[in-house]
Amino acid sequence: MKPLKYYFYTLFKSKDDSNLIRTKSITDSFNYLTSMLKNNRKLFFVRFGDGEFLTLMKLNHRNYNYNEGLEYELQKSFKIKDEKYLIACPINYPYDEFHASGIYKNFSWQEKMISVMNDNNLTRDVVFENPCIFQCMAVFKPKKLKFFLDEEIRPLKKMFIGSTSKEIAEKLYGKIDFYVKIPVKHAYETIDLWWPNIEENAKKVDLIIPSAGSSSNAIALRLWNNGIDCKVIDFGSIIDAVDNRVSRTWIRLQGHKVQKVLNINHRDKLSFKKKFLFFRKDIKFYFRNQIM
Template structure:
């Protein structure tokens, strides 16, 4: 907790221990401007990289190796995401996120830094789940900006079969067309080669959105290297739906939000 509190205080003495991470607003703006691809790393990816299984994915050595390589990579127009709130002050966090920051993040922050490319400019992983993260934020402006990413475009959404069960407000409604490709909701990496082969049959003019846990991180990277714009945008569909429904987040709803579909 003491370690985490040091990072909640804006002090130049902490700068050498921080990754360089753009905030959520700048992340979305730059993806729009540069038509970049995006590969996100959060606690799930870090846990796999450190040798543990998570609800979405059992530990897989090959997946862990790929994640470690991507987290340290620096490829033109492929943005790598790390959580801005792990290192920097910002809008007020929800209570459950404060607890997470002061426990799991405090324990693992130095390990994350050791796995990172210290010279790289990272982007905010949490830019896809701000309603779950922050207690107060300009959410209407944020979601309006996010929708610009796919406005008027043909969209391929790669996700688990049940991800949209219960979702009443589709954030992708600004797209010209949407084609869904379904994959296993859990342990999707076991089907990686088959999934990649299927997606490579789509036109490269389509925007690829991937909601598939840690597998999405690797898939977005590989697709971007093959000429697609691919966004690992896990949680965005749920986050928008929870916002539109006006759900007041607490420990129960946050648990529901992050559970494996």
């Protein structure tokens, strides 16, 4: 059931087509990605968020400092035009039933992001994917996301690149055949040290999961330029929820819902106190979400 605010919005909000940047809804983007994964051996899903745009503005992020090399690779990644290189953009989300304060909504400073795109001649004439599909599906449609992972991700031979432990990554993604450890922060500063491990084994897998913040875009760009013929998917911060790391507001509010995405033997064993805490969070969030 959709929240009350969604019905009010659809009744009273007038359409504004002045913004030419088009981004798909959560449902449309998730369904399209699923279809493309089923029908292509090679497919890249690359996410741009607020952190990437801060780098393009030559500003520091909480997990990495501005780096000229990273900015260059972000621009190159964004400018790739290919039906198998899906770019998710954090601008002009269409209002849908997933909109929820703290979980998913348009950034208050998206006009600055649009200026960055204009200043850097970044691609605008495509319909972008939605970068928030996995966190929204985890919170609102966990069973559907679990089915997606069971069908499209967990059975594949894969490589994981990130700072999260292999054990935690396997809870979410299934068996990790090649694990590349990177620093928790400022990963791009040491990319020359860990990139060779990726390059050496990239052709041995069906799926590569970069979990490296903005460096994930640099990884995707290099794999694409090297002609790697596999799937590359950036899942964003959902792995932090599995690891019980409150790195995002959505995890603080509803991150516990990710347990339903995991196989039963991988779910946390919750005490009565913890179950009651999550139940209280769910009730509070439900009523809050009707209007915010």
